[in-house]
Amino acid sequence: MLTLLRVLLDMQEQVLSGGHGLMVQGYDPIIKALAKDIDIRLNHRVAKISNGPNKVMVTVEDGTGFIADAAIITVPLGILKANLIHFEPKLPQWKVDAISDLGFGSENKIAMQFDEVFWPDVEFLGVVAPTSYACGYFLNLHKATGHPVLVYMAAGRFAHDLEKLPDEPAANFVMSQLKKMFPNATEPVQYLVTRWGTDPNSLGCYSYDLVGKPGDSYERLRAPLGNLFFGGEAVSMEDHQGSVHGAYSSGIMAAENCQRHILERLGYFDKLQLVPSRGEIHDAAFPLQISRM
Numbered sequence: 001m002l003t004l005l006r007v008l009l010d011m012q013e014q015v016l017s018g019g020h021g022l023m024v025q026g027y028d029p030i031i032k033a034l035a036k037d038i039d040i041r042l043n044h045r046v047a048k049i050s051n052g053p054n055k056v057m058v059t060v061e062d063g064t065g066f067i068a069d070a071a072i073i074t075v076p077l078g079i080l081k082a083n084l085i086h087f088e089p090k091l092p093q094w095k096v097d098a099i100s101d102l103g104f105g106s107e108n109k110i111a112m113q114f115d116e117v118f119w120p121d122v123e124f125l126g127v128v129a130p131t132s133y134a135c136g137y138f139l140n141l142h143k144a145t146g147h148p149v150l151v152y153m154a155a156g157r158f159a160h161d162l163e164k165l166p167d168e169p170a171a172n173f174v175m176s177q178l179k180k181m182f183p184n185a186t187e188p189v190q191y192l193v194t195r196w197g198t199d200p201n202s203l204g205c206y207s208y209d210l211v212g213k214p215g216d217s218y219e220r221l222r223a224p225l226g227n228l229f230f231g232g233e234a235v236s237m238e239d240h241q242g243s244v245h246g247a248y249s250s251g252i253m254a255a256e257n258c259q260r261h262i263l264e265r266l267g268y269f270d271k272l273q274l275v276p277s278r279g280e281i282h283d284a285a286f287p288l289q290i291s292r293m
Contacts, residue, residue: 022144027244045201049073050088051228054265069262070227072254074247077104077221077234078203091225098220101213102234104204106197107155108162110174111141112188114148119182125150127180133158136177152177163195206242207234222250227261229254 048059049071056071079085080099091099119125119140126137136158141149152174154162162170171191179185196205209217222235231254233240233247240246 022141024145046075046085048086048088049228051226054227056227069265070229070258072229072231072251072258074231074251074254076202076204076232077102077207079201082203094220095223095225098217098223101210101217102221103208103210104234105156105206105208106159106163106204107153107206108159108194108196110152110154110170110191110193112150112152112171112174112191114150114186114188116186117142117148118185119150125181127177133161136174138178150178160197163197167191167193208242224257224261227258229258229261231255 044060044064046058047061048057050057050059051071054069056068058066058068058071060066075085077099081104119138119142121140121143123140123143124137125140127135129135136152136154139151139153141147141151162173165173170193171188174191175185175187196202207218218235218241222230224230231247231251233242233244233250235254236243236246236250237253240249
């Protein structure tokens with residue numbers, strides 16, 4: 001059992017260097033704890049962000065506007081690359097270039113539940129094949145949860161093409177891959193197919209370096225614009241892009257920078273201490289069940 005702060009801030013030490021860990025209850029406990037006492041508006045897709053010297057207005061699709069002293073932008077890089085949010089004034093060219101200079105990939109999962117386990121007790125299952133379209137691998141959730149579930153992982157162009165298939169053909173393709181390893185594999189009792197590359201709220205999963213692009217792209221994307229601050233996995237520090245702990249740590253960083261900016265503008269920075277981050281507030285507030293793979 002690990003606390004929220006240890007899980008999210010020490011993920012590299014606790015998990016990445018010592019095998020994989022699975023949050024058995026998912027991220028729902030974390031979201032609920034961090035969201036406590038916060039005014040959160042669901043189903044409010046942002047259409048425009050207008051920032052002036054001291055105020056920011058965020059306008060959603062139905063025309064409703066929200067005014068604040070500053071804003072932290074944590075939308076996925078795919079949303080920024082698709083220009084789905086209109087900025088007034090327009091983003092400076094160096095920020096536009098930073099968005100363009102980074103890639104945004106996709107990884108989809110096809111989770112399949114079976115009546116019983118017919119595979120060995122290992123973490124991953126996969127085959128070596130001459131093309132990437134035949135090289136997907138399976139994550140064995142039975143090892144971590146006790147449930148007879150395999151999750152097929154598809155990334156890159158393969159993930160993009162897999163999204164073009166309806167759910168049933170996609171699951172059938174995955175089963176054809178599984179039966180190459182286990183000819184007598186039984187059919188799943190249910191399955192779930194993700195489509196992150198075409199999800200209108202993400203348009204992908206993770207940022208990555210593009211060949212031949214400048215090495216400071218992440219730093220330029222991370223840099224604030226007056227009272228606009230940027231968070232998310234694509235701006236995380238210490239090469240933690242594409243990870244939950246990277247996204248979390250970048251959010252803490254953006255929040256602290258935003259708070260410092262407002263206090264300095266109001267002339268209170270020397271008189272007031274920064275409010276502790278919510279990660280510190282919720283440290284040891286509740287346990288999280290982590291299953292080691």
